Amino acid sequence: MAFHDGFLSEMIGRTAVLDGVGRKLTVGRVSDFVVEHPDDTFPKIDALVIKSNRGKYLAPIGTIVDFEAGGNVVLSEVPMREAPPDDEALYLVEDLFDKQIVDVDGRKVVRINDIEVARTGGALRVVAADIGFGGIVRRLGGGNLSRALTDRIPRTLIAWDNVAPLHDLNPTEIRLSVSDSRLARLHPSDLAEIIGDLSARDAARVVGSLDDESAADALEHLDAETQRSIIDDLGAERAADIIEEMDSDDAADLLGELSTEQQEQLLREMDAETAEDLRELVAYDEHTAGGLMTTDYMWIYPHRTVAATIAKIRELAPETEFIYYLYVTDEAEKLLGVLSLRTLLLSAPDDLIHTVMESDVVSVHPDVKSTDVASTIARYDLLACPVLDDAGKMLGIVTVDDAIDAIIPERLKKQLPRLTKHHRHDRLERV
Numbered sequence: 272m273a274f275h276d277g278f279l280s281e282m283i284g285r286t287a288v289l290d291g292v293g294r295k296l297t298v299g300r301v302s303d304f305v306v307e308h309p310d311d312t313f314p315k316i317d318a319l320v321i322k323s324n325r326g327k328y329l330a331p332i333g334t335i336v337d338f339e340a341g342g343n344v345v346l347s348e349v350p351m352r353e354a355p356p357d358d359e360a361l362y363l364v365e366d367l368f369d370k371q372i373v374d375v376d377g378r379k380v381v382r383i384n385d386i387e388v389a390r391t392g393g394a395l396r397v398v399a400a401d402i403g404f405g406g407i408v409r410r411l412g413g414g415n416l417s418r419a420l421t422d423r424i425p426r427t428l429i430a431w432d433n434v435a436p437l438h439d440l441n442p443t444e445i446r447l448s449v450s451d452s453r454l455a456r457l458h459p460s461d462l463a464e465i466i467g468d469l470s471a472r473d474a475a476r477v478v479g480s481l482d483d484e485s486a487a488d489a490l491e492h493l494d495a496e497t498q499r500s501i502i503d504d505l506g507a508e509r510a511a512d513i514i515e516e517m518d519s520d521d522a523a524d525l526l527g528e529l530s531t532e533q534q535e536q537l538l539r540e541m542d543a544e545t546a547e548d549l550r551e552l553v554a555y556d557e558h559t560a561g562g563l564m565t566t567d568y569m570w571i572y573p574h575r576t577v578a579a580t581i582a583k584i585r586e587l588a589p590e591t592e593f594i595y596y597l598y599v600t601d602e603a604e605k606l607l608g609v610l611s612l613r614t615l616l617l618s619a620p621d622d623l624i625h626t627v628m629e630s631d632v633v634s635v636h637p638d639v640k641s642t643d644v645a646s647t648i649a650r651y652d653l654l655a656c657p658v659l660d661d662a663g664k665m666l667g668i669v670t671v672d673d674a675i676d677a678i679i680p681e682r683l684k685k686q687l688p689r690l691t692k693h694h695r696h697d698r699l700e701r702v
Contacts (some may be wrong), residue, residue: 383402468583577627
C-alpha cells in the first residue's frame with residue numbers, strides 16, 4: 272500500500288478500481304472510513320467504504336493494493352460486505368467531520384475540519400485532527416489546487432490522544448470511551464469553562480460522560496443556570512449520584528435553585544444520611560453562616576490518644592483532600608475544643624486529645640450574616656470556622672474559600688481556587 276501519510280479529504284471521492292491485467296474495472300468511489308476500535312489511542316482504520324450504484328460496501332484495508340498518487344484506489348477484490356449500520360461502527364467522515372471536540376491540551380472547544388492519518392506499525396491509523404483553515408481549503412479545493420494552497424497555510428493539528436469528541440457516537444454499540452479519561456484530565460475550572468460554552472444538550476452530554484467525582488468537580492464551577500439545565504437533562508438518578516459527590520454546601524446551593532418537587536425527587540435517589548444533611552442545609556438562608564457551611568469536617572472524641580487519632584486520619588486520608596482542624600465533641604455532638612494538625616503532630620503519642628486541644632474556640636451561629644462570618648474568619652486568621660446552634664452543638668463549618676465567595680463579586684467566584692474536596696462526614700470513630 273503506497274499511501275504513507277496524508278488527510279482523509281485527499282482520499283474521499285477517489286475512484287476504487289479492481290486490480291487486473293489491462294483495463295481496470297471501476298467498482299465505486301471512496302466515501303468514508305470505518306474504525307472498529309475507536310477507543311484506541313491512535314485508532315486503526317479497518318476498512319474503506321466504497322459507494323456504488325449497488326450501495327455501500329466495505330473494502331478491508333488488507334484488500335487495498337495501492338493508493339495511486341492523486342489517482343485511483345486499487346483493490347485486490349470486489350467489496351462484497353455491506354457497510355454496517357451507524358450503530359455498529361464508527362464512520363470517520365460521517366461521525367467526526369464538522370463535529371465539535373475538546374482540545375484537551377489547549378482546553379478549548381473546536382471543530383474537526385479534516386483528519387490526518389499515517390501508516391505506522393503496519394496499519395493505517397488516525398493520528399491527528401485538523402482544526403485549521405487548511406482543512407477547509409483542502410476539502411473545498413481538492414486535487415492539486417488544494418495541495419498548493421494548504422502547503423502555504425500553517426497547520427493547526429491536534430494529536431489524536433488530546434482529542435475528546437463531545438458527542439456520543441453510535442451510542443448503541445460504539446463510542447469513544449477514551450474521551451472520558453481525556454476530559455477528566457482537565458482542571459475542573461477549565462472543564463467548566465468549556466461546558467459553559469456548549470449548548471445545553473452538549474453540556475449535559477459531556478458531564479454525563481464523566482465519572483461522578485469529575486462531574487461533581489466540574490458542576491461546582493458552573494453558574495446556577497447551567498447547573499439547572501444539566502440536571503434537567505441528566506435525569507434524577509444520575510444527577511443525584513453526581514450531587515452526592517459535591518461538597519455539601521455546593522450541593523445545597525444547587526438544590527436551593529430547584530423547585531421543591533425536583534429537590535425531593537433528587538433527594539429520594541440519595542443515601543438517606545446525605546439526603547437528610549442536604550435537607551437541613553437547604554433550609555438555611557443562603558446569605559447566612561448556615562447557608563455557607565458544609566457538613567464535611569472531621570471530629571473526634573476527647574479521650575482518644577494522639578497516636579490513635581493519627582492512625583485514623585491515615586485511614587481516612589484517601590477520602591479527604593484537605594483537613595483544616597480536628598473538632599473535639601462529646602456524644603451529643605457539643606463542641607468541646609479544636610486542634611490543628613500541627614498541634615497533633617507535635618504532641619506525644621500517648622497524650623489524650625482533651626489535654627492538647629484548644630478549648631477557647633471561635634465559632635458562629637447559623638443565623639449570622641455571611642459578611643460577618645467572613646469578617647470573623649479574617650479577624651482570627653482561620654481556615655475554617657465552626658457553626659454551632661444555641662446549645663453549642665456542632666452543625667458544620669464555613670471554610671475560608673466559601674467565606675471569600677460571600678464578599679466578592681459574583682463574576683469572580685468561580686475563578687477562585689477551591690480548598691474543599693468531596694468527603695461526606697469524615698468523622699473519626701470512637702476508640
